[in-house]
Amino acid sequence: MSAASRAKRNLPDLEVTVLEQTEDVSYSACGMPYNIADPDREMDDLVVRHAHVFREKQGIDLRTGHRVEGIDRSAKTVTGKNLDGEEFEIRYDNLLIATGASPIIPDLPGFDLPGVMGLKSLEDGKKIKDFIRSQDVKKLVIIGMGYIALEMCEALRERDIEVHMVKPRPIFLPWMNPQLASVVKEEVEGQGVFIHMGHKIERIEKSGDSLNVMCPDLTLEGQAVLVAIGVRPSSEMAAGAGLELGPSGSIAVDRTLKTNDENIYSAGDCADAYHVVTGQKTWVPLALRANRAGWAVADNVTGRRTELEGIAGSAVFKVFDLEVARTGLSTNEAEKAGFDPMEAVVKTRSRAHAHPGSTTMHVQIVGDKKSGRLLGMQIVGREGAVHRIKAPSVALHCKMTVEAFSQCDLAYAPPFSPTWDPMLTAANQLVKRM
Amino acid sequence: MSAASRAKRNLPDLEVTVLEQTEDVSYSACGMPYNIADPDREMDDLVVRHAHVFREKQGIDLRTGHRVEGIDRSAKTVTGKNLDGEEFEIRYDNLLIATGASPIIPDLPGFDLPGVMGLKSLEDGKKIKDFIRSQDVKKLVIIGMGYIALEMCEALRERDIEVHMVKPRPIFLPWMNPQLASVVKEEVEGQGVFIHMGHKIERIEKSGDSLNVMCPDLTLEGQAVLVAIGVRPSSEMAAGAGLELGPSGSIAVDRTLKTNDENIYSAGDCADAYHVVTGQKTWVPLALRANRAGWAVADNVTGRRTELEGIAGSAVFKVFDLEVARTGLSTNEAEKAGFDPMEAVVKTRSRAHAHPGSTTMHVQIVGDKKSGRLLGMQIVGREGAVHRIKAPSVALHCKMTVEAFSQCDLAYAPPFSPTWDPMLTAANQLVKRM
Numbered sequence: 001m002s003a004a005s006r007a008k009r010n011l012p013d014l015e016v017t018v019l020e021q022t023e024d025v026s027y028s029a030c031g032m033p034y035n036i037a038d039p040d041r042e043m044d045d046l047v048v049r050h051a052h053v054f055r056e057k058q059g060i061d062l063r064t065g066h067r068v069e070g071i072d073r074s075a076k077t078v079t080g081k082n083l084d085g086e087e088f089e090i091r092y093d094n095l096l097i098a099t100g101a102s103p104i105i106p107d108l109p110g111f112d113l114p115g116v117m118g119l120k121s122l123e124d125g126k127k128i129k130d131f132i133r134s135q136d137v138k139k140l141v142i143i144g145m146g147y148i149a150l151e152m153c154e155a156l157r158e159r160d161i162e163v164h165m166v167k168p169r170p171i172f173l174p175w176m177n178p179q180l181a182s183v184v185k186e187e188v189e190g191q192g193v194f195i196h197m198g199h200k201i202e203r204i205e206k207s208g209d210s211l212n213v214m215c216p217d218l219t220l221e222g223q224a225v226l227v228a229i230g231v232r233p234s235s236e237m238a239a240g241a242g243l244e245l246g247p248s249g250s251i252a253v254d255r256t257l258k259t260n261d262e263n264i265y266s267a268g269d270c271a272d273a274y275h276v277v278t279g280q281k282t283w284v285p286l287a288l289r290a291n292r293a294g295w296a297v298a299d300n301v302t303g304r305r306t307e308l309e310g311i312a313g314s315a316v317f318k319v320f321d322l323e324v325a326r327t328g329l330s331t332n333e334a335e336k337a338g339f340d341p342m343e344a345v346v347k348t349r350s351r352a353h354a355h356p357g358s359t360t361m362h363v364q365i366v367g368d369k370k371s372g373r374l375l376g377m378q379i380v381g382r383e384g385a386v387h388r389i390k391a392p393s394v395a396l397h398c399k400m401t402v403e404a405f406s407q408c409d410l411a412y413a414p415p416f417s418p419t420w421d422p423m424l425t426a427a428n429q430l431v432k433r434m
Numbered sequence: 435m436s437a438a439s440r441a442k443r444n445l446p447d448l449e450v451t452v453l454e455q456t457e458d459v460s461y462s463a464c465g466m467p468y469n470i471a472d473p474d475r476e477m478d479d480l481v482v483r484h485a486h487v488f489r490e491k492q493g494i495d496l497r498t499g500h501r502v503e504g505i506d507r508s509a510k511t512v513t514g515k516n517l518d519g520e521e522f523e524i525r526y527d528n529l530l531i532a533t534g535a536s537p538i539i540p541d542l543p544g545f546d547l548p549g550v551m552g553l554k555s556l557e558d559g560k561k562i563k564d565f566i567r568s569q570d571v572k573k574l575v576i577i578g579m580g581y582i583a584l585e586m587c588e589a590l591r592e593r594d595i596e597v598h599m600v601k602p603r604p605i606f607l608p609w610m611n612p613q614l615a616s617v618v619k620e621e622v623e624g625q626g627v628f629i630h631m632g633h634k635i636e637r638i639e640k641s642g643d644s645l646n647v648m649c650p651d652l653t654l655e656g657q658a659v660l661v662a663i664g665v666r667p668s669s670e671m672a673a674g675a676g677l678e679l680g681p682s683g684s685i686a687v688d689r690t691l692k693t694n695d696e697n698i699y700s701a702g703d704c705a706d707a708y709h710v711v712t713g714q715k716t717w718v719p720l721a722l723r724a725n726r727a728g729w730a731v732a733d734n735v736t737g738r739r740t741e742l743e744g745i746a747g748s749a750v751f752k753v754f755d756l757e758v759a760r761t762g763l764s765t766n767e768a769e770k771a772g773f774d775p776m777e778a779v780v781k782t783r784s785r786a787h788a789h790p791g792s793t794t795m796h797v798q799i800v801g802d803k804k805s806g807r808l809l810g811m812q813i814v815g816r817e818g819a820v821h822r823i824k825a826p827s828v829a830l831h832c833k834m835t836v837e838a839f840s841q842c843d844l845a846y847a848p849p850f851s852p853t854w855d856p857m858l859t860a861a862n863q864l865v866k867r868m
Contacts, residue, residue, distance in 0.1 A: 028786055028787045028788060028789075028848065030786065030846070030847065030848050030853075031786055031787065031788055031789055031848045034789060034790070034848055034849070035788070038790075045788045046787070048787050276843070286846065287846055287853045288843065288844070288845075288846045288853055288854065288858075289843070291853050291854065292841075308841065309838070309841050310843075311843045312842070312843035313843070314843045314844065314845040315845060316845035316846070316847045316850060317847050318847060318849045318850070323850075325845060327843070327845065352462055352464065352465055353462045353465065353480070353482050354462060354465055354469070354479045354480050355462075355465055355468060356468070384821045386818075386821075386845060386847065386850045387818045387820075387821030387822050387824075387850065388821045388824060389845055390821075390822060390824065390825035390842075390844045390845065390855070390857075391824035391825045391827065391828045392828075393842055393843050393844055393845065394825045394826075394828040394829050394832070394834070394839070394842050394844075395828050395832070396843075397834075397838065397841070397842050397843070398828070398829070398832035398834060400828070400831075400832060404831065405828070407726075407742065407743050407831070408746070408824075408827055408828050408831050409710070409722065409723070409744075409745045409747070409748045409827050409830075409831070410722070410748065410824045410827055410828075411722075411748035411749060411750035411759060411761065411820060411823055411824065411827065412464070412720065412721055412722045412750070413464060413750045413751050413752060413820065414462065414464050414465045414468055415468070415752045416750060416752070416757075416820045416821065419464075419721045419722055419725050420722065420725065421824070423824075
C-alpha cells in the first residue's frame with residue numbers, strides 16, 4: 001500500500017490496482033502484541049488507513065478478497081480467484097510482488113489443532129485475541145524465543161497468563177553476545193516466564209481442554225500454543241514464475257527493487273536486500289525496509305529513479321522493562337562474512353555519576369581487526385538502548401572505523417548518560433584492544 | 435584530572451603535578467542543578483574522585499589551594515601563591531592549562547551584593563544551595579535563559595521556589611528554530627516559571643530582605659539572584675603569557691591540543707576546538723570534549739600521538755518533562771559559515787500508530803542546498819530526543835548528505851517510534867525540498 005499510495009501521489013493518472021487475498025490492508029502488524037496485551041482495545045485500532053480511503057480518496061483500484069495464483073511473465077498477466085470463486089486475469093505494465101512473509105509452522109503432528117496459532121497477519125492477531133478471550137486462557141505455551149515470541153510473552157504476562165517458552169536450541173538469543181543475552185533471559189524469567197531450552201518438539205496432542213506440547217523429555221501443557229519460530233518469505237508464486245531467489249528463499253531484487261524480470265519489482269518481507277556492512281545480499285523482514293522499498297518501487301515505476309543502499313541489520317525490541325537493540329553484525333556473523341572480528345563488552349551506568357535513577361547498561365561492540373572498521377553493536381538496558389543504536393547504524397552506513405566512532409561528539413547531560421556515553425566507552429575499549 | 439590520571443596510567447614514572455586554586459577536584463559540575471533540586475542530598479555526592487585518591491592511589495602530586503598567577507615560557511616555570519600566602523615556583527617540561535571557564539558577571543551596580551550568585555564551580559553550587567536553605571528562599575530571579583538557567587529553573591521549581599527569568603534579548607533560545615523554541619518556552623511557562631524577555635538589566639538593589647533586579651520598565655524582586663548569562667574562558671593567564679587566543683577569547687590549540695608554544699597544551703572549557711561541519715575553530719565549553727581533550731593531552735605528552743577531529747556542536751538538556759537536543763549548525767550559523775542552508779521542520783508522534791503513550795516530537799533538519807550535506811538537527815520531545823540526536827551527530831562527523839541520512843537503517847519498534855523515525859521523516863521532507 002506504501003507503493004500504491006506513493007505511485008498515485010507521484011503520478012495521479014497512473015492506473016494502480018492492488019490485489020489482496022485478505023480483507024485487511026495497511027495495518028500496524030508490529031503493534032499486534034501490544035494490542036493483544038490490552039483486552040479493552042480492538043484489533044482494528046491497528047488499521048492505519050481503511051480500504052475505502054485508498055479507493056475513494058486516493059483512486060487506487062484496491063481489490064480485497066482477491067487471491068493471486070499465478071503470474072504469466074510473457075503475457076504480463078496475473079491470474080487468480082476472488083472470494084466468490086470467480087477467476088480473474090489482470091494485465092500489467094509493471095508488477096510489484098509484495099506478498100510478505102508467513103509464520104513457519106512445522107510439519108509435525110498436532111500443529112493443525114485448534115488453539116495452535118501463528119502471528120503474522122491481522123487475522124492471526126484477531127484469532128489469538130479472540131481465543132484468549134473466548135477460552136479464558138490462563139496458561140499458554142510459546143514455541144520459539146525470537147522477537148515476536150518475546151514481545152508476545154510480555155503481552156500475555158500483562159494479561160496474567162502463565163507462559164512457558166520452549167525451543168530445541170540450547171542458546172537464548174543466539175545472535176546476541178552471551179553476556180547481554182543472559183541479561184535479557186534473566187529479565188524474562190524474573191517476570192515469571194518459564195524458559196525451556198534444548199527441548200526438541202515432537203508433536204502437539206489434545207488432552208481434554210488442554211494442548212500438550214510433547215518433547216522427548218518434557219511435556220508442556222497449555223490452553224493454547226503460539227508458534228513463533230520465525231517467518232519465511234512468501235515467494236512460492238515468484239519462484240513458480242521463474243524469478244530468481246535470494247537468501248532464505250526471498251525474492252532477489254537489485255538496488256532499484258527490480259527482480260530479474262524487467263517489469264517485475266518486489267518489496268516488503270518477501271524481498272531481499274543488500275547489507276551495507278558485508279555488501280552481500282541478506283534477508284531481514286522488518287517494517288522500515290519494507291516501507292522504504294515500497295516507496296522506491298513507486299518512484300522507479302513513475303520515472304524517479306531511486307536506488308536503495310541497503311540495510312544495516314538494525315533491529316530493536318522491548319521486553320518487559322528492557323530495551324534490546326542491535327545493528328550490524330554479531331561476532332559470528334562477522335566471521336562468516338570474512339572479517340577478522342574483535343569485540344569489547346562493557347557494563348556501565350545509564351546516567352551520570354550520582355544522578356538519581358541510573359540503571360545498568362550493557363554494550364557490545366564489534367570491529368574488524370584488519371581494517372579497523374566498525375562492524376556492529378548490541379545494547380541492552382532499561383533506558384536509551386533503542387535510540388542510541390541509531391548512532392552506530394549511521395556509522396555503519398558510512399563505513400566508519402571504530403576509532404573514528406570513538407571520537408564522535410555524542411551529546412551529554414547528566415539525566416541521560418555518563419560524560420562518556422556507554423557506546424563511546426565500549427568503542428574506547430575496543431580501540432585499545434585493537 | 436582526566437589528563438593527569440591518564441598520563442600516570444600511560445607512563446607510571448612520569449612526574450605529574452596538578453595545581454588547583456580551590457579544594458575541589460574531579461566533580462560532576464553538570465550535575466549541580468539536579469543536586470540543588472534535592473534538599474536531602476549533599477553537594478559532595480557529586481565528587482567523582484577525592485583528592486587523596488589521586489595522591490595516594492595514583493601518585494599524582496595534587497596541590498589544592500594553589501593559585502597559579504603567572505607562566506614564564508622561557509624559564510618554563512609557573513609561579514603563584516598557596517592559601518597560606520606562600521609563593522611557589524614550579525618547573526615544567528610540558529604544561530597543560532586547564533583553567534576552565536567562569537560565569538560572566540556583568541560590571542553593573544549591585545552584582546556584588548550577597549545573594550547574587552553565579553554557578554560554575556562546586557563552591558558556587560554549595561553557596562547557592564546553602565543560601566536557599568539558610569535564607570529559606572521562596573522567590574528567586576534568574577538573569578539569563580540558556581542551558582544552565584533552564585536546568586536551574588527546573589531545580590528551583592522542584593523546591594517550590596517562585597522563579598522569574600529575565601534577559602535583554604527578546605528571543606527565547608535564539609540558536610533554536612522558532613517553532614521548536616516556542617515548544618520549550620511553553621513547557622517552562624506551563625511549569626509556573628515567569629519569563630520576561632526584552633528587558634535590559636540596569637542594576638540590582640537591596641530592599642529589606644529582598645533583592646530587586648532593575649530594568650527600565652520592570653522591577654523583579656527575589657530573595658536571591660542567579661546570574662546565568664553564560665561563561666567565558668579563563669584564559670587571562672594564557673593571554674598574559676603571550677599564547678594565541680581563538681574564538682571568544684578561548685586558548686587556541688591544534689588537533690593535538692597544543693598551543694602556539696611547543697611545550698604548552700590546553701584542554702577543557704578554556705580551550706577552542708575545530709568544528710567538524712565548518713572546519714573552522716569554535717568554542718563550545720562542554721564536558722565530553724573537555725574530558726576527551728584531557729585524555730588526548732595525556733596521550734600526546736606520553737608519546738602516543740593523538741589528534742582530535744573536533745566537535746559537531748552537539749548539546750542536550752532536560753527541562754521539566756522535555757528533552758532538548760541539537761547537533762551541528764542552526765540555519766543562521768550555517769549561513770554565517772558560508773553554506774546555502776535549507777531546512778525542514780516536522781511535528782510527528784514519538785511512537786507507532788495506535789501505540790499507547792505516544793507524545794509529540796518536533797524535528798528541525800538543516801542541509802546545504804549546494805552540496806546536499808547535512809548541516810544540523812534539532813529535536814524537542816518528551817522522550818527519545820536526546821539519544822536520537824547521536825545519529826545525526828555521527829552523520830556530521832562523516833559529512834553525510836541529507837539524502838544518504840534519509841536512507842539509514844534506523845531501527846523501529848512500536849514502543850519507540852513510528853515506522854519512519856521522526857528524524858527520517860524530517861530528512862525525507864528536506865530531500866524533497868532540496
